[in-house]
Amino acid sequence: METIPNYDRWQEVEQLRAERNAVANKMKGKLDPSVRQALVEEGKNLKEALITLEEDLVQLSDKLQLEAQSIPNSTHPDVPVGGEESSVVRKEVGSQRNFSFTIKDHLQLGKELDLFDFDAAAEVSGSKFYYLKNEAVLLEMALVNWAISEVSKKGFTPLITPEIVRSSVVEKCGFQPRAQNTQVYSIENSDQCLIGTAEIPVGGIHMDSILLESSLPLKYVAYSHCFRTEAGAAGAATRGLYRVHQFSKVEMFIFCRPEESDKWHEELITIEEDLYASLGLHFKTLDMATGDLGAPAYRKFDIEAWMPGLERYGEISSASNCTDYQSRRLGIRYRPAPPESPPANAKKGKGAGSGPTQYLHTLNATAVAVPRLIVCILENFQQEDGSVVIPEPLRPFMGGLDVLSPKPK
Structure with missing residues (x-):
């Protein structure tokens, strides 16, 4: 990486600011006109030099920020090394259903239903967009309401987030909206983007804040629409609802103390596994390489569920521990609480025993990515007569509807 003399330039700027302030202080008293004029000239020269240096510093800071964004987080020592094929199966739930009839994929089922x-x-929006109709609308809303209801029981605070955010927030969360082959939709002539996940606006909700340790962990479950360019994605395995430009998603997000992030990571993947197992899906959990x-x-x-119509396992969720990668960029810290029994020689006063602030850890996990769950439900629970059985946990959120039946011709 190219060496950038950012710190030296910052010192130059600070020195000039100090000299400017010193000149300003000298001019406060009663002075000889010639002395005052000399100070005015000196102040003017310092101001001009400072403007040039400050502009240079901004450019160097931006360049350094871009370089820093190309550096990924470190990895957990147990993470498998290699490409996607090196990922390790942690758990497998259920088994592939044996069908006694010729099965259909979700596209054919969706057409018939x-x-x-x-x-x-x-015609209206372009390829990889879709209209949901009839019971599919109820199914989307059922999935969203069911997921928020179930996750809220675990102590997560429900949120509906903004779906347009500043580009700088996207970048601080670890995404590059202006990069080649980016999946982010940027809004022309603005510093804003459409979100690809609620992880971004939820991550920014406490930006530039110092939180009390007693408030941690902060757990959110957020509903939003998501927008992704899905650059380069094509092929039969991604047809239909599997990969689209706009979709609804329920996302879990946790802010916690650094020593607890591994524990909360396990909690998040357990919540996901329990959700999908309760729907009766066959899936496997992977420790990604x-x-x-x-x-x-x-x-x-990652969790990959069996999609019989697509004849493959497809990713339906992921759960990530981002440690302090995002919190450092977003400026989110917490102030440790003072010990319950401070040492006898501890100094009294403001902040005594609390120590310096620390960057907290952030985690995110998908509760429901709606289109892919619809794919799973239609393809796994189809019946020989063309109907689809609704998983029991969703029925109360669909007005008691338990079967999707073909429409009379």
């Missing part, structure tokens, strides 16, 4: 319309959406970790992730667990 009149659940979505890709053709009209392509180093080559498949995004820049912020210290460790990432």
Whole structure:
């Protein structure tokens, strides 16, 4: 990486500011006109030099920030080394269903059940957009409400987030909105982007804050629409609802003390596994290899569910421990609480025993990525007569509807 004399330039700026302030202080008293004029000239020269140096410092800082963003987080010592194929299966739940009839994929089922319309959406918005119709609308809302309800029981605070955020927040969360092949939609002639995940606005909710240790962990479950360019994604395995430009998602997010992030990472993946097991899905949990970790992730667990119509396992969620990668960039710290029994020789006064502030750890995990769960439900629970059985946990959120049946022709 190119050496950038950022610190030296900062020192020069600070020295000039000090000299400018010294000149300003000298001019406060009664002075001979010639002396005052000399000080005015000196102050003017210092101001001009300072403007040049400050502009230079901003450019150097921006350049340093771009260099820093190319450096990923470190990885957990237990993370498998290699590409995606080196990822290790941690757990497998259920088994593939044996069908006694010729199965259909979710596209054919959706057409026969009149659940979505890709053709009209392509005319209105472009490829990889869709209209949900009829019971599919109820199914999306059921999945969202069910997930928020279940996760809230675990002490998570529900949120609905903004879906447009500043580019700087996207970058601080570890994404690069202006990079080549980015998945981020940027808004032209602005410093704003559409979010690809609620992780970004939730991560920014405590930006530039110092939190009390007693408030930790902070746990949120957030609903949002997500927008992704999905650059380069194509092929039969990603057809239909599997990979789209806009979708709804329920995301879990935790701010915690550094020593507790591994524990909360296990808690997040357990919540995900319990959710999908309760729906009756067959899935496997993977400890993702180093080559498949995004820049912020210290460790990432993915869940891949069996999608019989697509004839493959497909990712339906992930859970990532980002340690302090995001909190350092977002400026989120916490102040440790003073010990319950301070030493006898401890100094009294403001902040006694609390120590310096520390950067906390952030974690994120998908509770429900709606389109992919719809794919799983339609393809796994289809019946020979073309109907689809709704998993029991979702039925109260669908007005008691338990089966999607083909429409009369």
